[in-house]
Amino acid sequence: MSGAKFISSYGRYFFLSNIPRVESKPPILRNFIKANLFKPTFQSQAQVKFTQQTRSFHNTSISKFINVYNYNFRNNYSTLKKALIFSGLFITATTVLTPYLFQIPPFNYFKSHPTHLVYTLVGINCAIFGLWQVPKFWRVLSRYALLEKNQMYSSWSAIGSAFSHQEIWHLGMNMLALYSFGTSLVHIIGVENFTMLYLNGAILSSIGSIVYPILFKIPISAASLGASGALFSVFGAFSYLIPHAKIMLFVFPIPGGAWFAFLGSMVWNLSGVFLKWGKFDYAAHTVGGVFGVMYAWYLKEKSDRQRAKRLHSYGFR
Known part of the structure; x- marks a missing residue:
């Protein structure tokens, strides 16, 4: 599943459902997650269609998080x-x-x-x-x-x-x-x-x-x-x-x-x-x-x- 499709499908709710696991991560990653993923504006951004704006967002904070999470903890x-x-x-x-x-x-x-x-x-x-x-x-x-x-x-x-x-x-x-x-x-x-x-x-x-x-x-x-x-x-x-x-x-x-x-x-x-x-x-x-x-x-x-x-x-x- 692409990063943009993942965001639009699950968005904020996926990450909120994983708060206990987020809390168990190292402090640096935990702070990054809270700072970048639990902002009130995240849900609306996640539901934007796959436009150039979504691509730009995907290539910054959420892309970095998904790569770090999957790469380091799976x-x-x-x-x-x-x-x-x-x-x-x-x-x-x-x-x-x-x-x-x-x-x-x-x-x-x-x-x-x-x-x-x-x-x-x-x-x-x-x-x-x-x-x-x-x-x-x-x-x-x-x-x-x-x-x-x-x-x-x-x-x-x-x-x-x-x-x-x-x-x-x-x-x-x-x-x-x-x-x-x-x-x-x-x-x-x-x-x-x-x-x-x-x-x-x-x-x-x-x-x-x-x-x-x-x-x-x-x-x-x-x-x-x-x-x-x-x-x-x-x-x-x-x-x-x-x-x-x-x-x-x-x-x-x-x-x-x-x-x-x-x-x-x-x-x-x-x-x-x-x-x-x-x-x-x-x-x-x-x-x-x-x-x-x-x-x-x-x-x-x-x-x-x-x-x-x-x-x-x-x-x-």
């Missing part, structure tokens, strides 16, 4: 259901099709140049960041490259948001991490496994971001975007497979190596999840990191079984 289970179905189909498709994808041109190029796959991912992220700087692309990007957790315009935003950055520092930090861990990891696990790790880690971290406010019964405060969830998958897999690799925090070495650094980052993320501090999407980071470790464990177990099978075929026990 945990949408239909969005979660939609995202879960899409993610299940997406993960199935990537798992089944990715090995075949790298057998055909031009993707087979990456099998002999695995590092260039990481460079390509960096390039895609940089290209989408460039599009964010052009206002005419904002409408499309907000639909497909921004994860709205209360009501998604498109299920593709669950994966599109993982390639999207609006601020240069966010892009820079994430791409530095992708380059640092990805260029080594892709040689170890191969381009097929790296692609599945990155894409599936990205979409699962989006699911974690949607589940978090529902599970903890907290308001949805902002949409999400960024490659951090996928990068924690890469970081988790890297640290599991190469636990003693040296890690630098800027110019300072982290004692204990990659595995110790990863565990420290997960403690930080879990603290953010339970203590609800800061503005980072700690739930997405946590899910991405856990998936990365699980996927690396699976690859290691698979490799060990294959090695044992080969040794057995040569007569070794």
Whole structure:
């Protein structure tokens, strides 16, 4: 239902019937509601036909209220259901099709140049960041490259948001991490496994971001975007497979190596999840990191079984 139709249909009476719930909201929102919605003139304005005057009113106070109310105080289970179905189909498709994808041109190029796959991912992220700087692309990007957790315009935003950055520092930090861990990891696990790790880690971290406010019964405060969830998958897999690799925090070495650094980052993320501090999407980071470790464990177990099978075929026990 459009905002103008909503106003003309229910008007003042809808909001008056919700006074007890309004009183339970935070003081800033409660004061805004009382100041803007319970004025005596609100009823007459609500009954005006859908003219330019109504459009102007809708785009100011009432539009702001409806967006704030719905966006912050409704945990949408239909969005979660939609995202879960899409993610299940997406993960199935990537798992089944990715090995075949790298057998055909031009993707087979990456099998002999695995590092260039990481460079390509960096390039895609940089290209989408460039599009964010052009206002005419904002409408499309907000639909497909921004994860709205209360009501998604498109299920593709669950994966599109993982390639999207609006601020240069966010892009820079994430791409530095992708380059640092990805260029080594892709040689170890191969381009097929790296692609599945990155894409599936990205979409699962989006699911974690949607589940978090529902599970903890907290308001949805902002949409999400960024490659951090996928990068924690890469970081988790890297640290599991190469636990003693040296890690630098800027110019300072982290004692204990990659595995110790990863565990420290997960403690930080879990603290953010339970203590609800800061503005980072700690739930997405946590899910991405856990998936990365699980996927690396699976690859290691698979490799060990294959090695044992080969040794057995040569007569070794």
